[in-house]
Amino acid sequence: MTLRVTDLKVYYKTLRGEVKALDGVTFELGDAEILGLAGESGCGKSTLGKALIRMDGRMRLRGGGVELDGERLPIDDDAAMNRYRYHRISLIPQYSMSALNPTRRIGRMIRELVESRGVRYADVEEELLRRLKLVGLDPDVLSRYPIELSGGMKQRTVMVISTLLNPSLLIADEVTSALDVSTQKAVAKALAGFRDRGFVKSMIFVTHDISLTYQIADTIMVMYAGKLVEKASASAIVSKPRHPYTQALINSLPEVGVRYTDRRLSGIPGAPPSLLKPPAGCRFRDRCPKAFARCAAEEPPVTEVASGHFVACWKG
Amino acid sequence: MLRLENVTKRYGVGAFGGRTFTAVRDVSFEVAPGEVVSLIGESGSGKSTIGKMILRLTPISEGRITLDGADIRGFARGRRKEYYRRVQGVFQDPFSCYNPIFKADRVLWMIKEEYFPRVPRAEWDERVESALRAVRLDPGAVLGRYPHQLSGGQLQRLLVARALLLDIRYLVADEITSMLDASTRIDVLNLLADLKTRGLGVLFITHDLALGNYIAAKTVVLRRGEVVEMGDTEKVFADPRHPYARHLLASVPQLHARWDGEQEERYGGCPVHEDAAAPEADGRAGPGRLVEVEPGHLVACTGPEGGCRVALARGGPAAAAAGGR
Ligand SMILES: Nc1ncnc2c1ncn2[C@@H]1O[C@H](COP(=O)(O)OP(=O)(O)OP(=O)(O)O)[C@@H](O)[C@H]1O
Ligand SMILES: Nc1ncnc2c1ncn2[C@@H]1O[C@H](COP(=O)(O)OP(=O)(O)O)[C@@H](O)[C@H]1O
Ligand code: SF4
Ligand SMILES: [Mg+2]
Ligand SMILES: [Mg+2]
Numbered sequence: 277m278t279l280r281v282t283d284l285k286v287y288y289k290t291l292r293g294e295v296k297a298l299d300g301v302t303f304e305l306g307d308a309e310i311l312g313l314a315g316e317s318g319c320g321k322s323t324l325g326k327a328l329i330r331m332d333g334r335m336r337l338r339g340g341g342v343e344l345d346g347e348r349l350p351i352d353d354d355a356a357m358n359r360y361r362y363h364r365i366s367l368i369p370q371y372s373m374s375a376l377n378p379t380r381r382i383g384r385m386i387r388e389l390v391e392s393r394g395v396r397y398a399d400v401e402e403e404l405l406r407r408l409k410l411v412g413l414d415p416d417v418l419s420r421y422p423i424e425l426s427g428g429m430k431q432r433t434v435m436v437i438s439t440l441l442n443p444s445l446l447i448a449d450e451v452t453s454a455l456d457v458s459t460q461k462a463v464a465k466a467l468a469g470f471r472d473r474g475f476v477k478s479m480i481f482v483t484h485d486i487s488l489t490y491q492i493a494d495t496i497m498v499m500y501a502g503k504l505v506e507k508a509s510a511s512a513i514v515s516k517p518r519h520p521y522t523q524a525l526i527n528s529l530p531e532v533g534v535r536y537t538d539r540r541l542s543g544i545p546g547a548p549p550s551l552l553k554p555p556a557g558c559r560f561r562d563r564c565p566k567a568f569a570r571c572a573a574e575e576p577p578v579t580e581v582a583s584g585h586f587v588a589c590w591k592g
Numbered sequence: 593m594l595r596l597e598n599v600t601k602r603y604g605v606g607a608f609g610g611r612t613f614t615a616v617r618d619v620s621f622e623v624a625p626g627e628v629v630s631l632i633g634e635s636g637s638g639k640s641t642i643g644k645m646i647l648r649l650t651p652i653s654e655g656r657i658t659l660d661g662a663d664i665r666g667f668a669r670g671r672r673k674e675y676y677r678r679v680q681g682v683f684q685d686p687f688s689c690y691n692p693i694f695k696a697d698r699v700l701w702m703i704k705e706e707y708f709p710r711v712p713r714a715e716w717d718e719r720v721e722s723a724l725r726a727v728r729l730d731p732g733a734v735l736g737r738y739p740h741q742l743s744g745g746q747l748q749r750l751l752v753a754r755a756l757l758l759d760i761r762y763l764v765a766d767e768i769t770s771m772l773d774a775s776t777r778i779d780v781l782n783l784l785a786d787l788k789t790r791g792l793g794v795l796f797i798t799h800d801l802a803l804g805n806y807i808a809a810k811t812v813v814l815r816r817g818e819v820v821e822m823g824d825t826e827k828v829f830a831d832p833r834h835p836y837a838r839h840l841l842a843s844v845p846q847l848h849a850r851w852d853g854e855q856e857e858r859y860g861g862c863p864v865h866e867d868a869a870a871p872e873a874d875g876r877a878g879p880g881r882l883v884e885v886e887p888g889h890l891v892a893c894t895g896p897e898g899g900c901r902v903a904l905a906r907g908g909p910a911a912a913a914a915g916g917r
Contacts (some may be wrong), residue, residue, distance in 0.1 A: 290741070318743040424605055426636025434747035453770045456634040456799030457843040461851060484773040487845040515845050528775045529847060530802045535825075536785045541806070543782075547728055592742045 277479040279305040279328075283340035286327045290334070292413035295551045296322065297323040298383045299502035300340065302578065303586075305445070305478050310471055312489030312510065314525070315499035316548055318466060319373030320368055321482045324499075325447040327351060329367045330358075345444055366443040370450040386437055395440075400440055400591055407436045426460035432539045439475045443447075446476040451485055468492040487529060490514050495584070498522045498533070501548045501559040504578055506592070508585040511565050518581060518592040520564045534589045558589070566591050594679070594793060595622040596763050598655035600818075601641050606917045616816045618655070621810075623762060623793040628784065630796040630804030630825070632840070633814035633871065639797045642814075643764045646795065647681045648672075659762075677707060680755040681749075681764035696742070696750055697735040705759050724754040728779055748772060752780060756787075763787075766797040779808050801844050804831050813837045819882065823889035833891040846880075 280341060284301045287294040302346045313321050326332060326443045328351065337352035344364060348375055364449040369375065377385055386404065392537050404483035405415050411432040431451055431541050439446055448467060452460040470476050483489050488508065496513040498506045498521065504520040517523045524544045535545060549555050561567040570590050578588045601616040616638040623629045631639050644650040648655055648664060659679065667675035689723045694702075697720075704716050711719075724731045727749040739747055748768060750751070755763055758901055765784065769777045782793055785807050798804050805825060812822040821834040832838045845851070882890040 288741075289703055293735075314773075317776060318746055350829070355767060358694065426634075428635045456632070456637075457842055457845070460799070461636050461843045461845070465851075484777070486774065487847045490847060491845050491851050525774055526847070528778050530778065530781075530806045531846065535805060536781070536807045540782060541778045543728075543777075543779040547730060550730070565739070 277304055278307050278309070278345060280343040281305075281324075281328075281340070282342075284324075284327065284342065285337070285339035285503065286323055286331070287338050288323075288334045289334050290552075291335055293552050294336070294338075296502050297551055298327060299494065299554065301489055301499070301502075301504050301549075302340075303497060303504060305480065307477055308471060309495060310468065310479045310481055310493045312486075312493030312496040313480055314413060314484065314486050314489060315497065315505075316525075317484070318548060318551075319499045320502045322449055323501060325367055325369070325449050325480065325482060328445070328447060330354070330357065331332065349580070362389075362438075362443070363441050364443050365445045366441075367447045368434055368438050368449060368451050368549055372431075372451070377380075377424055381419055381421055382425075382433060383387065386440075386499060389437065395441065401481070404440060405459045407440070408433075410469075411436060412462070414441040425488065428455050428463065429457075429466075431455060431478075433509075434468070435463070435466065437471055442475055442477075444477040445479070446470070453483060453485065453490060463490075463544060464488060465490050486514070494573055501554060502551055503559060503589060504586070506585075506587050506589075507519075508582075512585055518585070518587045518588070519589045520566050520591070521543050521560050524563075593622055593624055593658075593660055594795070595656070595658045596620055596642070596646075597658070599642070599645065599652055599657060600654035601650070602653045603646060604634045615817050616645070619814070619817075621812050621819070621822060623748075623795050625761060625793045626788055626791045627810065628788050628794040628796050628808045629810045629812060630798055630808035631800060631812050631814060632798060632804050635799070636816075638817040639814055640766055641680060641817075643683075643766045643795065643797055646762075646764050647679065648675065651705075659809065660786055673707065677758055679761045679762045679764070680758055681766060682751045682755050682768045683766045695736060695738055699750075700735075702752060702756065703754060707758055717895070719757060724750075726783055727755060728776065729753065735915045738753075749776065749780065751781070753816075760792065762795070763791045764795045764797070767799065769798070769803060770800070770859055777803070782784045801829075803842060818892065819890075820892045821890065822882075829888040831886055833889075878885070892910075 282302050284298055286298040287296050294499050301324065304572065313324070315321055327335065331352060342349045342351055344360070349360060357519070390397055390400055408417065413429060413432055414562060417425060417433060425433065435451070451461050455463060466480065467479065471472055471479055480491055481489060493510045495507060497504060498513065498519065502561050506513065506517065506522045513522060514526065517526055528541060528543050530541055544563055549559055550563065556575065558564070560573040561571040564571065576588045576590045578586050581587050581592060597620050598621045599616060601612065602612045604616050605611050619642065621629065631642065633639050633688050640649065645652050648667065659822065663674065671913050704711060721731050724734070729746060729749050734742060734746060734750060740748065747784055752768060769780055772780060781803060786798065788794060796804060808825050810823065811825045811828045813820050813828065815836050821828055821832060821837045828837065832841055841881045881893045883893050
């Protein structure tokens, strides 16, 4: 088991109170597993990613814990986490492509990064070149500035940098969402290839795009309003979703061929609840077509309805 | 009408801009009022550069862009606002065009100060509220927050709302839905489609073919700065002729169907891509030679002489497939 997350609660401190962005999430990630993480915007996906690597100043650990390779991670101790960051856990943040420092050549940036992590550049250079080549990048990118690279090139560069030290866990947050379909496919396949070659042991692949996740993930976890609502094998999520939210999410996907003028697709009516004061009971109930009295009164627990298939719904 | 006429963009690259790089080459198309045109292409193909030229954020190297017949270069200095009241953009990366030190309400208020100084406060607040509701944001939940306190999707929707507040005629939407989840994405698309029926012209820049197909009447496929195929959306999607357009369609991830392992590996040297690039390399086929393969459907000739795959494709899809190999 690479990662074990137990009843993790991470809140953001704000002037109006605490935003319960991650409110009791439990799951495991096996060796060599790619876990796709999906869910509506604001449901806590990036918060989960950040919590596992670096809590920002407003984040507070309010319960639960995380184990990596059997070792408890001091996720609320910024200094103690340094030992793990980049070496054992690596995160490719959302928008990382545009976060590359525009005034530094790529090569210099990598040198500074690895050296700041106590690694000699000369020791990794050969591997760096080998991996750049593997994802189709010319060593020439090292002498270029980020602005001179296309989105796909930047994204592949970031991927190679983040996994250079073979971390146990890679969290890739929306790394493909700004790319076109063919580049997306190439990047997604390259990520799966990194796992196959053991550059990373396992991976959390965060994306809104369930059809894309489905292509490379072994399991898919769906979150809603800071909670896990369903987790199962990728094929079970796509073909036999049990939670009403997962079902609605899958139904709102446009497929090539559907046109606005012929058939107007609809999103899920309503909006997720405020995480400042989340409602009692099931958080999806305002929008759920199957809601009944119990859903307002009691929160549905996460239950294993079939082997490896977890659902949090009274009707699931 | 927003019209691009033989537009070319060259960037200076390398130290002191010594070398130039052609990001957009001889591109012509138009967006009519009430029409959604989708601009599709891989990253780096020049989509955002086209958007930036339309929005006057970067100069045009050759050719021209006109708004209702007037060259947009004319909207300089004193006429800037006049242009931006009619044409606005929303971008791919919401963080880059957002000042991190302003809260959301301040960002929206700035629009009022700049463009609608005479609208009374109460009326403005109502407009803000309805624009936010239109993009399904809860005003109470976003107005008092700084950009970094919003999720990527929330921020993106806020920017669409910001553009909506200006009663614009043309919107350049650059990958605006790429950070949205499926459900919100459909709402934003439906919203654009509704605005279209009210006369808004939209240049919908996307890498997601399913979305482009869903709302756009016309489709322009761009590759390495050149148009490779364009025309009525149904025609382009039903019968893509250019090898690159075919390749794109084949890469769309589908639910229930995994990419099959047999398909060509992009980085291993994709035959389709290599193939399509060859004519440029040997210089025999000039760029931008669009051939009308059927009414309302233009395809770039991939040359070389005598072996033009598009010409072969006139025989039908089967011939095209054979010719494309
Ligand atoms: N620094 C912060 N301060 C206060 N609230 C925050 C902060 N960062 C995020 N939030 C809130 O926490 C919740 C979860 O945000 P998060 O970024 O994890 O969402 P996400 O699932 O990654 O969304 P997206 O798909 O849009 O990226 C949201 O309600 C968001 O507004
Ligand atoms: N300011 C710039 N200077 C030099 N090259 C640039 C600049 N902006 C973009 N480019 C290059 O122009 C090409 C097209 O970029 P862009 O329009 O952003 O593509 P897209 O939006 O289709 O991904 C890319 O190769 C990119 O690296
Ligand atoms: S618990 Fe009730 S409200 Fe929640 S998803 Fe299930 S049926 Fe719907
Ligand atoms: Mg996020
Ligand atoms: Mg772009």
